[in-house]
Amino acid sequence: MSKPLISVVITIYNEEDNIKPLLEATYGALEKLDYEVILIEDGSTDRTVEEVRKYANDRTKLIIFNKNYGQTTALAAGIDMASGVYIATMDGDLQNDPTDIPTMLQKAMDEDWDVVAGRRANRKDGFVLRKIPSKIANWVIRNTTKVYLNDYGCTLRVYKAEIAQNMGLYGELHRFIPVLAKQQGAKMTEVDVKHHPRIHGESKYGLSRTFKVMADLILMLFFQKYFQRPIHLFGGIGLISFFIGGLISFYMLILKIMGEDIWGRPLMILGFIMILGGIQLITTGIIAEIIVRTYFESQDKKTYTIKSVFEGTGRTLKGLEVQATESINRI
Incomplete structure (x- = not known):
């Protein structure tokens, strides 16, 4: 079977009143395309599944989870099932x-x-509880990751399939897909x-997600800069800590030689803590390096991605050889 041009992955959770208009709008928008629709039902407790079975056409797949796993996992499952040349979410x-x-x-x-991301130009959400936190989060993510998109919260995106299916979605990282x-x-x-604006159902998002986003941002920054070489992070901080602790301890030793009582001084305790902390951080970096090497080598993964490969034709190579021979003969 040939691949459809586009697979549309839609995550649904307790959306029974939205299913009919959602499918009607989606089928109408895609009628001129070779498409498939993949719905991921994320452990709904209402009649969402029954509504999908009632209104789905023969180009629709429904993936039903046995419980609620969250939007990131739902997206990952839909992307894994997609067979299109392009994938929309x-x-x-x-x-x-x-x-x-x-x-x-x-x-x-x-x-x-490779990716065309949606930007909600006239967003129909509450200003205080949705727009302000979103603007703050977008600004922080944009300026820390140096990936300059304006709307990280918009799920509507189109990807080349090879990009979408190699992102490695875990936890709650859907906001960090770009x-x-x-x-x-x-x-x-x-x-x-x-x-x-939302007509049916209730929003699944709130202010509590802000703290999760900030925690995931730390993970993203680590992935960006230190995933393949964690020793550069842990080892660098560990060496600085060890060096400062050593200087403090040397200073306390000089005071001891000069006859001062240094026992129990907070500065002495700080020196010991920084030396021990430095050793632990360096050790953590070494262990992390071993884990990263195991991750790549055990699965035969590469630390690089090749965009394309060009091979010259035999005719071209032969032509060059002839030219080289003629040049030599003339000499």
């Missing part, structure tokens, strides 16, 4: 508009983008997309 709450997908796909194809794609050398652009 979107939420199932009707706030993303599937009519944007053909335009984004065309841009990716015409201009050879960062994961950038680590593979993906070329990304951003376009304005439509955004609608």
Whole structure:
């Protein structure tokens, strides 16, 4: 069977009232494309599954989880199941508009983008509880990761399949998908997309997610800079700590030689702590290096990604040989 041009991955959780209009809008938007729709039902407790089975067409796959795993895991499952040349992702709450997908796909194809990300130009969410935290999070992520997108929270994106299926989605990293794609050398652009207010159901997001996002950001920064060489992080900090602790201890030794009582001084305790902490950090870096090497070598993974390979033709090589022989004969 030939691959469809695009696979549309939609995560759904307790969206029974949205399923019919969602599928109708999606099928209508994609009717001129060779497509498949993959719905990931993330452990809903309402009639979401029954509604999907009622209205799905023959190009639709439904993946049903046995419990709620979260949006990142749902996206990962849908992307793994996708067979399209391109993969689009979107939420199932009707706030993303599937009519944007053909335009984004065309841009990716015409201009050879690896990722075309949506930017909610006129966002229909609450200002205090949704827009302000989102703007702060976007600014922090953008300026710390140096991946300059304006809207990390918009799920509507179109990817080349090889990029999407090699990102390694775990935990709650869906907000950082552009960062994961950038680590593979993906070329990304951003376009304005439509955004609608939620009509049915309740939002699954709140202020509590802000702390999770900040924690995941630390992980992303580690992946960006030190994933392949963790000793550069742990070893560097450990050496600084060990050096400062050594200087403090040497200073305390001089005071002891001069006859001062140094026992129990906070500075002496600090010196011991920094020496021990430095040793522990350096040891952690060495262990992390061993784990990273095991990760790559046990799965035959490479530490690099090849974009393309060019091989010259035999005719060209032969032509060069003839030219070289004629030049030698003339000499």
